[in-house]
Amino acid sequence: MNKFYITTAIDYTNDVVHIGHAYQKILADTLARYHRLIGDKTNFLTGTDEHGQKVEKSAKEKGVPPQEFVDEIANADKKEWDSLNISYDRFIRTTDKDHVKFSQEFYLKAKAAGDIYLSKYEGLYCEGCEAYYDEPDLINGRCPFHPHKEILHLTEENYFFRLSKYQNWLEKYILDHPEFVWPEKHRNEVLGFIRAGLKDFSVSRNKDKVAWGIPVPDDPHQTVYVWFDALINYLTFGAGEKCWPATVHVLGKDNQRFHAIYWPAMLKSAGYELPKTILVHDFISLNGQKISKSLGNVIRPSELVTKFGTDGVRYFFLRYGPLTGDVDITQAKITEVYNADLANGLGNLVARIAKLAEKIAYNAGVTRSEVFPDLNVSLANFRLDQALEFLWKKIADLDADIDKAEPWKLNDPDLHDFLDRIVPDIQFLAYNLQPFLPETAAKIQKQFSGKIQSAASLFPRII
Numbered sequence: 099m100n101k102f103y104i105t106t107a108i109d110y111t112n113d114v115v116h117i118g119h120a121y122q123k124i125l126a127d128t129l130a131r132y133h134r135l136i137g138d139k140t141n142f143l144t145g146t147d148e149h150g151q152k153v154e155k156s157a158k159e160k161g162v163p164p165q166e167f168v169d170e171i172a173n174a175d176k177k178e179w180d181s182l183n184i185s186y187d188r189f190i191r192t193t194d195k196d197h198v199k200f201s202q203e204f205y206l207k208a209k210a211a212g213d214i215y216l217s218k219y220e221g222l223y224c225e226g227c228e229a230y231y232d233e234p235d236l237i238n239g240r241c242p243f244h245p246h247k248e249i250l251h252l253t254e255e256n257y258f259f260r261l262s263k264y265q266n267w268l269e270k271y272i273l274d275h276p277e278f279v280w281p282e283k284h285r286n287e288v289l290g291f292i293r294a295g296l297k298d299f300s301v302s303r304n305k306d307k308v309a310w311g312i313p314v315p316d317d318p319h320q321t322v323y324v325w326f327d328a329l330i331n332y333l334t335f336g337a338g339e340k341c342w343p344a345t346v347h348v349l350g351k352d353n354q355r356f357h358a359i360y361w362p363a364m365l366k367s368a369g370y371e372l373p374k375t376i377l378v379h380d381f382i383s384l385n386g387q388k389i390s391k392s393l394g395n396v397i398r399p400s401e402l403v404t405k406f407g408t409d410g411v412r413y414f415f416l417r418y419g420p421l422t423g424d425v426d427i428t429q430a431k432i433t434e435v436y437n438a439d440l441a442n443g444l445g446n447l448v449a450r451i452a453k454l455a456e457k458i459a460y461n462a463g464v465t466r467s468e469v470f471p472d473l474n475v476s477l478a479n480f481r482l483d484q485a486l487e488f489l490w491k492k493i494a495d496l497d498a499d500i501d502k503a504e505p506w507k508l509n510d511p512d513l514h515d516f517l518d519r520i521v522p523d524i525q526f527l528a529y530n531l532q533p534f535l536p537e538t539a540a541k542i543q544k545q546f547s548g549k550i551q552s553a554a555s556l557f558p559r560i561i
């Protein structure tokens with residue numbers, strides 16, 4: 099049995115997730131569902147990143163202890179993912195006991211390898227990213243991802259990880275393993291970063307400055323730097339479930355540097371295998387604007403679900419999301435796609451056939467349980483958009499078939515023959531839709547087993 103272990107980035111708990119975080123979860127969920135469908139031993143991990151200065155600050159502003167603050171956010175995040183039918187096997191929180199223990203052990207392994215040392219740091223720090231930046235990385239003196247935040251100038255004594263030691267090894271590894279960073283444009287960016295020279299990075303913060311973190315196991319005056327602790331979550335679960343190394347880490351391009359550079363070096367240092375693929379997706383914007391709390395244009399996934407349904411949102415993102423390029427979305431665009439592809443497309447096709455079948459009390463046979471070979475190829479290449487394009491081509495072909503056969507004009511025996519031909523195609527289509535639109539696939543499968551009857555519209559038109 100093949101093993102498939104997939105993760106998403108864990109979301110930072112200074113606020114509840116918004117639709118900017120949704121694409122990644124839907125993408126990972128669809129891959130996880132597909133691998134379960136083809137019989138792979140699948141593990142799917144998501145969760146929350148709960149330590150660090152930003153959380154400490156947000157909790158203080160709200161006047162609650164940090165633990166209470168992150169408990170609330172983590173619960174709210176889970177509800178958001180439930181609204182999108184995200185089928186994670188575990189929702190890991192970096193405040194979970196097993197993770198705290200595992201992070202400390204990992205830290206000591208890297209230290210035993212000679213890769214952690216104490217030094218003084220002076221540098222530019224973005225609180226939004228919880229990360230240090232070099233002057234040339236900034237745009238107009240600001241973080242490229244947080245142009246509204248002041249860059250901080252920090253000086254402190256911290257522990258450092260010897261990233262520089264891994265520069266040549268990492269460059270060679272990425273060149274030898276073209277599948278390590280996907281897609282290629284992001285792989286090239288990562289290679290560019292490495293070739294510009296890797297500097298050691300701090301893996302702890304002074305406890306006086308950041309108290310909300312995992313204590314450095316052999317120095318109680320320091321806490322583990324939030325990114326170092328966060329990356330380890332994949333291994334906490336992977337080691338516990340004996341499914342390490344991960345097959346795919348799914349993350350946004352803002353996290354690429356940490357996952358494609360820091361993380362492999364940390365793993366190599368502590369003596370662990372590397373994940374097979376780091377899948378980096380691009381960003382969505384909303385009505386031409388970046389989605390952010392400070393701009394006040396945040397929409398929660400559950401709000402979109404209320405309007406378009408779980409599978410309406412899943413379909414839009416999977417087919418038109420930022421897999422290999424930034425995408426701007428508007429509610430008008432989602433509505434247009436929903437009406438064309440779901441209400442008029444899939445929904446109408448299923449309703450037409452069910453109505454014809456009901457007319458002669460048609461009984462459906464057993465479903466074929468296979469995946470289209472084209473779909474296997476698209477999903478092996480992470481092209482979920484192409485997989486849906488393929489399935490919607492099938493839907494168009496079936497519609498054309500019906501229009502040509504004009505089955506509403508047929509006598510009962512001929513209509514029966516026609517349904518014998520087309521009903522298995524619908525069942526087969528539903529089987530293949532399962533990873534993408536699980537709720538809809540289940541509804542069609544139920545409707546097309548035994549005596550077929552008309553049912554409520556799968557996707558009522560939205561005006």
Ligand SMILES: [Zn+2]
Pocket residue numbers: 224225226227228241242243244
């Ligand atoms: Zn930033």
